[in-house]
Amino acid sequence: MSSPDDTTTQGSHDPVESFDAIVIGAGISGLYQLYKLRELGLSVRVFEAGSGVGGTWYWNRYPGARFDSESYTYGYSFSASLLREWDWSEHFSAQPETLRYLEYVADKFDLRRDIQFNARVRSAHYQASTNRWEVTTENGTRAHAHYLITAVGVLSAPYTPDIPGIAAFQGRAWHSSNWPHSPVDLSAQRVAVIGAGATAVQLITEVAKNVGHLTVFQRTANFCVPLNNGPIPPAEQPALKARYDEMFARCRETYGAFLYDFDRRSIFDVTASERTEIFERLWLEPGFGLWLGNFHDIMTDENANELIAEFVRQKIGERVTDPEIAERLTPRDHFFGSKRVPLESGYYEAYNRPNVQLVDLRASPIEAITRTGIKTSAAEFDFDVIIFATGFDAVTGALTRMDIRGEEGQSLKEVWADGPRTYLGLQVVGFPNLFTVVGAQNAANFCNVPRCIEQNVEWVTDCLRYLRNHQLQRIQATPEAAEEWGLHCKEVVANSLFLKINSWFMGANIPGKKRAFLAYGGGLPRYRDKCEEVAAGGYSGFQLE
Ligand code: NAP
Numbered sequence: 001m002s003s004p005d006d007t008t009t010q011g012s013h014d015p016v017e018s019f020d021a022i023v024i025g026a027g028i029s030g031l032y033q034l035y036k037l038r039e040l041g042l043s044v045r046v047f048e049a050g051s052g053v054g055g056t057w058y059w060n061r062y063p064g065a066r067f068d069s070e071s072y073t074y075g076y077s078f079s080a081s082l083l084r085e086w087d088w089s090e091h092f093s094a095q096p097e098t099l100r101y102l103e104y105v106a107d108k109f110d111l112r113r114d115i116q117f118n119a120r121v122r123s124a125h126y127q128a129s130t131n132r133w134e135v136t137t138e139n140g141t142r143a144h145a146h147y148l149i150t151a152v153g154v155l156s157a158p159y160t161p162d163i164p165g166i167a168a169f170q171g172r173a174w175h176s177s178n179w180p181h182s183p184v185d186l187s188a189q190r191v192a193v194i195g196a197g198a199t200a201v202q203l204i205t206e207v208a209k210n211v212g213h214l215t216v217f218q219r220t221a222n223f224c225v226p227l228n229n230g231p232i233p234p235a236e237q238p239a240l241k242a243r244y245d246e247m248f249a250r251c252r253e254t255y256g257a258f259l260y261d262f263d264r265r266s267i268f269d270v271t272a273s274e275r276t277e278i279f280e281r282l283w284l285e286p287g288f289g290l291w292l293g294n295f296h297d298i299m300t301d302e303n304a305n306e307l308i309a310e311f312v313r314q315k316i317g318e319r320v321t322d323p324e325i326a327e328r329l330t331p332r333d334h335f336f337g338s339k340r341v342p343l344e345s346g347y348y349e350a351y352n353r354p355n356v357q358l359v360d361l362r363a364s365p366i367e368a369i370t371r372t373g374i375k376t377s378a379a380e381f382d383f384d385v386i387i388f389a390t391g392f393d394a395v396t397g398a399l400t401r402m403d404i405r406g407e408e409g410q411s412l413k414e415v416w417a418d419g420p421r422t423y424l425g426l427q428v429v430g431f432p433n434l435f436t437v438v439g440a441q442n443a444a445n446f447c448n449v450p451r452c453i454e455q456n457v458e459w460v461t462d463c464l465r466y467l468r469n470h471q472l473q474r475i476q477a478t479p480e481a482a483e484e485w486g487l488h489c490k491e492v493v494a495n496s497l498f499l500k501i502n503s504w505f506m507g508a509n510i511p512g513k514k515r516a517f518l519a520y521g522g523g524l525p526r527y528r529d530k531c532e533e534v535a536a537g538g539y540s541g542f543q544l545e
Contacts, residue, residue: 023150
């Protein structure tokens with residue numbers, strides 16, 4: 001194995017450092033991948049665009065940002081001492097606490113010394129002659145490595161719509177995931193939020209509490225359900241920690257790696273009153289229970305879905321004082337759970353405040369952003385601040401915005417122009433020794449993400465160990481295996497209501513992006529079984545050299 005001291009020189013003043021592996025991203029997956037590769041004895045360099053660790057939790061600092069997964073199921077499970085030492089203060093931790101946790105992890109395992117911060121990767125080119133990946137960052141750092149592992153997350157390429165006049169606005173404007181690092185006082189400001197997805201729902205609720213005036217520009221109303229968060233008192237910590245093994249075991253078994261799972265009965269197997277009782281119970285439970293702990297056929301049967309959709313619509317109506325505003329907030333154009341369900345903590349009540357206004361963009365679309373605000377087809381609005389909570393070029397965007405080129409010089413962006421094609425969501429044909437942790441067609445995209453991250457990272461690490469133990473230098477997916485995986489990915493969601501509507505799961509939130517289900521919809525247990533089967537078969541479906 002080479003070491004970071006194996007520095008070569010390309011050109012007289014242009015040192016190119018050499019590593020066994022380069023990891024892109026120091027979020028939850030990048031940190032754990034670094035930890036595991038070190039365990040394997042590899043030299044590793046992590047390139048991270050931000051100035052600190054944390055990925056999603058580094059970037060998304062907007063007010064109200066917090067887990068939608070139970071804190072204790074979200075943290076890493078690999079270290080008993082970490083589990084013992086860390087106390088989560090709430091069932092669903094807020095962003096500052098989560099960022100502190102990831103910083104604590106980085107310090108505890110001394111990870112920072114192998115991370116280069118403020119280093120956004122511009123390109124990664126595979127050189128067939130040397131069997132190495134050459135990586136260049138935007139600030140000019142160059143390095144090469146035998147293995148390249150992308151750990152860039154699912155939702156890290158922010159999307160800002162190309163609205164005419166956007167550059168002319170003279171107030172302040174930013175995307176939710178680029179929230180300023182210094183405190184922002186909105187208490188006397190006229191603020192616009194564009195968007196009504198999971199991010200907007202969290203930030204509108206919080207911003208509304210202390211703002212001069214808030215105007216929300218909503219295109220599609222969402223089915224939002226209560227988070228039902230609460231503190232975890234110190235006295236309850238020991239009992240909670242005693243259950244870690246049990247909780248992680250449960251997460252290994254469930255479809256989305258949460259503590260709850262779909263009810264195997266059909267919604268039509270119970271009477272109407274039993275159904276209402278179950279819905280009411282799930283409504284009061286914390287987290288995604290009403291979605292992922294509901295009857296399984298709400299995700300495949302339109303009639304079954306309508307029953308839960310109508311239940312949620314009624315709840316919305318009960319919480320918003322003005323019936324006209326309630327109606328604007330009531331989703332009628334998609335199925336419950338076919339878009340990611342936003343979890344909320346007083347979102348609907350925000351619209352009962354006198355200084356919060358809701359603009360329905362279906363009735364009056366945005367025509368332009370002006371020097372002073374936003375012009376819709378019906379009115380002009382003046383603002384001091386515009387917040388774009390307009391989502392992300394999900395799953396593939398963070399990869400295709402880098403210039404990643406395989407053995408024939410082909411770019412990943414071109415190869416995926418008609419939608420992503422992968423093997424196990426972890427490799428792409430023609431890109432040897434490249435692993436895409438949390439990549440497209442990977443269960444991690446529809447998962448309590450860290451649980452799937454641990455599976456992905458451990459699989460990649462085991463694979464690299466296998467290559468080393470068998471003196472193998474190169475691994476790449478065969479076209480046949482990738483083709484079969486693509487068909488399998490389609491088959492597991494063939495009956496799903498996901499396919500019938502527009503969302504980031506389908507790539508449909510980005511104009512011009514090929515419509516394709518970007519995740520693996522078969523659930524974590526099935527995905528893990530497939531991955532384990534491949535490994536047990538000596539990495540079947542891969543060409544090893
Ligand atoms: P999103 O769900 O894609 O929502 C984007 C919003 O912007 C939608 O309301 C969309 O409207 C609107 N929009 C986009 N382009 C627009 C345009 N040109 N004009 C007007 N409106 C426009 O993005 P997000 O809210 O950032 O959430 C993305 C994902 O991040 C979530 O689904 C979730 O997985 C994750 N997330 C997780 C947490 C958590 O775990 N705690 C919190 C927040 C987010 P349309 O619906 O009409 O397209």
